[in-house]
Amino acid sequence: MDMKKEYFALLLFTVLCSIPYCHSDSNGGATCATCGVIFGLAEQTAVIHNTTVVQSMEKLCSYLPIKFEALCRTFVEFIGPILFEILEENDTPDEICHKLGLCFVEKGRSCNLFPMKKEKAKFYHFSEDPILIKKTKHLNTFKLGADICDLPGIKEICNWIKNIFDNHDPAVDLDGDRHSVYETLRGYSWRGKDCNDNKKSIHPGARAINGDIDEDSNCNGIKGKDPSTGKSYETTFCSQSEPRGIAVLGDSISAHFHLPREWFNSTELSIANFEPLPYVGENELDWPALSYGTGFMNATEELSRIIHGHTDSIYLRLWERNRCNFRDYQNIAVNGARASSMVDNIENSLYRNVTGDYPLIVFYALVGNDVCNGHPDTISHMTTPAEMKNYATKTLQYLDANLPAGSYVFMTGLADGRVLYNSLKDKIHPIGSLRNDVTYAHFYDYFNCLEISPCTGWMNTNETLRNLTTKRAMELSAALQEVVNTTGPYKNFKVYYNENPINKVIQQWEAAGKQAWELLEPVDGFHSNQRGNAEIARVIWEELEKEWPETIGKVNPYNEKISSIFGNQGGYR
Numbered sequence: 001m002d003m004k005k006e007y008f009a010l011l012l013f014t015v016l017c018s019i020p021y022c023h024s025d026s027n028g029g030a031t032c033a034t035c036g037v038i039f040g041l042a043e044q045t046a047v048i049h050n051t052t053v054v055q056s057m058e059k060l061c062s063y064l065p066i067k068f069e070a071l072c073r074t075f076v077e078f079i080g081p082i083l084f085e086i087l088e089e090n091d092t093p094d095e096i097c098h099k100l101g102l103c104f105v106e107k108g109r110s111c112n113l114f115p116m117k118k119e120k121a122k123f124y125h126f127s128e129d130p131i132l133i134k135k136t137k138h139l140n141t142f143k144l145g146a147d148i149c150d151l152p153g154i155k156e157i158c159n160w161i162k163n164i165f166d167n168h169d170p171a172v173d174l175d176g177d178r179h180s181v182y183e184t185l186r187g188y189s190w191r192g193k194d195c196n197d198n199k200k201s202i203h204p205g206a207r208a209i210n211g212d213i214d215e216d217s218n219c220n221g222i223k224g225k226d227p228s229t230g231k232s233y234e235t236t237f238c239s240q241s242e243p244r245g246i247a248v249l250g251d252s253i254s255a256h257f258h259l260p261r262e263w264f265n266s267t268e269l270s271i272a273n274f275e276p277l278p279y280v281g282e283n284e285l286d287w288p289a290l291s292y293g294t295g296f297m298n299a300t301e302e303l304s305r306i307i308h309g310h311t312d313s314i315y316l317r318l319w320e321r322n323r324c325n326f327r328d329y330q331n332i333a334v335n336g337a338r339a340s341s342m343v344d345n346i347e348n349s350l351y352r353n354v355t356g357d358y359p360l361i362v363f364y365a366l367v368g369n370d371v372c373n374g375h376p377d378t379i380s381h382m383t384t385p386a387e388m389k390n391y392a393t394k395t396l397q398y399l400d401a402n403l404p405a406g407s408y409v410f411m412t413g414l415a416d417g418r419v420l421y422n423s424l425k426d427k428i429h430p431i432g433s434l435r436n437d438v439t440y441a442h443f444y445d446y447f448n449c450l451e452i453s454p455c456t457g458w459m460n461t462n463e464t465l466r467n468l469t470t471k472r473a474m475e476l477s478a479a480l481q482e483v484v485n486t487t488g489p490y491k492n493f494k495v496y497y498n499e500n501p502i503n504k505v506i507q508q509w510e511a512a513g514k515q516a517w518e519l520l521e522p523v524d525g526f527h528s529n530q531r532g533n534a535e536i537a538r539v540i541w542e543e544l545e546k547e548w549p550e551t552i553g554k555v556n557p558y559n560e561k562i563s564s565i566f567g568n569q570g571g572y573r
């Protein structure tokens with residue numbers, strides 16, 4: 001299986017739809033949106049370089065890493081003649097997608113990403129229009145089918161993408177401890193690197209075997225014995241230090257979903273900006289290695305072209321506090337996760353040996369998908385408080401059977417997503433960069449028209465609906481709080497409720513006179529960006545220090561000795 005060559009389609013297809021689950025769609029749905037974005041970029045590139053749309057698509061291909069470039073050209077070779085046949089001068093990207101049959105009129109409406117030209121406006125609005133009927137007849141010859149996954153070459157790719165996005169265990173893991181020596185595909189971007197992939201007993205977080213004199217059983221880089229005393233370093237430095245790891249059971253916020261603005265802003269497209277595409281694709285468009293919970297590295301030089309800000313995380317701070325905790329992180333977060341999918345399968349991917357491993361601090365952080373969906377009737381598809389209690393209780397029961405004694409679990413409340421609309425509505429979305437003609441308010445409407453919004457309730461121009469969504473989010477937070485108050489005690493962990501840190505992050509940021517949008521992802525208009533992630537880490541950590549200091553353990557007095565003897569402790573990669 002050659003994974004590399006399939007990224008272009010990954011970009012095409014996952015851009016808009018795989019952010020959350022596409023519960024429903026209309027008017028062409030995700031296929032239409034993907035088409036609109038591609039031709040939006042192609043059309044703007046054509047204007048910038050004074051070329052035709054087909055030429056500019058070839059130009060877009062040339063920006064991609066070499067293997068995707070070939071695939072991209074295959075696609076252009078296929079689509080080029082069709083475009084030549086059907087395009088008329090000044091067709092907007094939306095019109096192109098309608099002509100291709102990837103977008104269509106349904107429910108008496110047409111969905112447009114870009115402003116319609118006035119004289120064209122009637123064309124897609126009246127299905128009885130004789131001109132439309134004539135045109136449609138003509139166009140049917142070229143209709144590509146309703147799904148972009150039916151296009152040549154892209155079909156297999158769609159299946160492959162589905163595999164990546166449906167699988168939450170490492171692709172490479174010989175000994176089955178769910179820690180990998182491979183970086184992406186749920187490898188050490190997500191969970192501390194395995195320092196021996198042939199032994200299940202050896203992995204980050206394992207209790208030291210025989211003082212780690214011969215082998216580093218917990219992959220923290222500390223092993224061997226002090227020649228002057230003959231005593232094991234691991235025993236001397238770590239055995240009294242109460243080591244612990246961190247795991248995050250979360251959604252795309254915890255996985256750190258990030259689509260670079262530089263891939264959607266026609267004035268910023270370049271070869272250099274697309275170089276990290278393979279890395280990003282194999283990580284499901286997530287950046288766990290830079291996330292608030294389990295981030296362990298700053299963006300490398302290559303990545304820093306499309307990442308703005310440094311990494312701060314609870315993991316990094318736990319390690320700074322006690323260097324014995326090195327590499328002990330697990331990011332069990334999945335785009336679109338909600339309380340039910342956590343119970344159904346996601347939580348099963350957590351790995352901890354109840355007797356053989358150190359305790360964990362677990363964050364159960366489902367920030368919004370329980371109130372977010374793409375349905376037009378969004379409220380009736382939200383999780384109810386009773387369901388939330390039921391799912392959360394099940395997850396706690398699961399954790400009690402699978403966490404080492406002495407662990408801690410935080411049940412995090414939902415965020416108030418009204419900040420999204422309030423801070424972004426009048427700003428320009430990157431896809432409208434050339435003419436400044438697409439605002440977020442419009443972008444949200446477009447998603448809602450196609451019924452593929454990651455969150456119809458909050459990403460909506462209807463204030464009543466946004467308020468109702470927040471009301472439900474608060475009810476679900478209260479449900480979690482009630483579960484914490486009324487269930488247990490649990491034998492292997494203490495459980496606490498913490499308010500969603502994003503609310504506090506935004507308050508503090510605005511109180512300092514700064515703008516909330518600076519913390520939000522510009523492409524999807526939904527997630528926390530790199531800066532936001534670092535702020536979330538800080539706010540959570542400060543709260544842990546203040547309210548629950550026992551959860552983070554003591555400062556290890558041997559930290560400096562560990563650094564001086566073991567340097568970077570073997571690094572992360």
Ligand SMILES: *[C@@H]1O[C@H](CO)[C@@H](O)[C@H](O)[C@H]1NC(C)=O
Binds near residue numbers: 050
């Ligand atoms: C754009 O290209 C066309 C045809 O190649 C040429 O006639 C025209 O002068 C160019 N316009 C600009 C602004 O360069």
Ligand SMILES: *[C@@H]1O[C@H](CO)[C@@H](O)[C@H](O)[C@H]1NC(C)=O
Binds near residue numbers: 296298311316
């Ligand atoms: C990341 O960069 C920040 C700011 O330059 C620095 O303070 C921090 O130590 C770096 N973190 C890591 C893990 O390298």
Ligand SMILES: *[C@@H]1O[C@H](CO)[C@@H](O)[C@H](O)[C@H]1NC(C)=O
Binds near residue numbers: 200201353354
């Ligand atoms: C868990 O750890 C114990 C003690 O190290 C070991 O005996 C046991 O086999 C481990 N269990 C699994 C499932 O690896």
Ligand SMILES: *[C@@H]1O[C@H](CO)[C@@H](O)[C@H](O)[C@H]1NC(C)=O
Binds near residue numbers: 428430432
């Ligand atoms: C697009 O990129 C340009 C730099 O080329 C930048 O000035 C502009 O703010 C970007 N637009 C958006 C909406 O991100």
Ligand SMILES: *[C@@H]1O[C@H](CO)[C@@H](O)[C@H](O)[C@H]1NC(C)=O
Binds near residue numbers: 463467
């Ligand atoms: C929505 O909630 C805000 C804050 O609670 C309130 O000020 C506003 O009036 C509400 N708007 C509607 C339409 O309910």
Ligand SMILES: *[C@@H]1O[C@H](CO)[C@@H](O)[C@H](O)[C@H]1NC(C)=O
Binds near residue numbers: 462463464465468
């Ligand atoms: C706004 O949303 C509410 C709640 O779903 C709905 O009752 C109302 O009709 C909507 N208003 C408009 C103008 O669509």
Ligand SMILES: *[C@@H]1O[C@H](CO)[C@@H](O)[C@H](O)[C@H]1NC(C)=O
Binds near residue numbers: 478479481482485
């Ligand atoms: C849970 O307990 C806390 C403190 O004991 C209290 O403040 C809170 O109101 C309770 N919440 C619910 C929903 O029971």
Ligand SMILES: [Ca+2]
Binds near residue numbers: 175176177178
């Ligand atoms: Ca392994």
Ligand SMILES: [Ca+2]
Binds near residue numbers: 196197199202203
């Ligand atoms: Ca192993």
Ligand SMILES: [Ca+2]
Binds near residue numbers: 212216219221
């Ligand atoms: Ca060790």
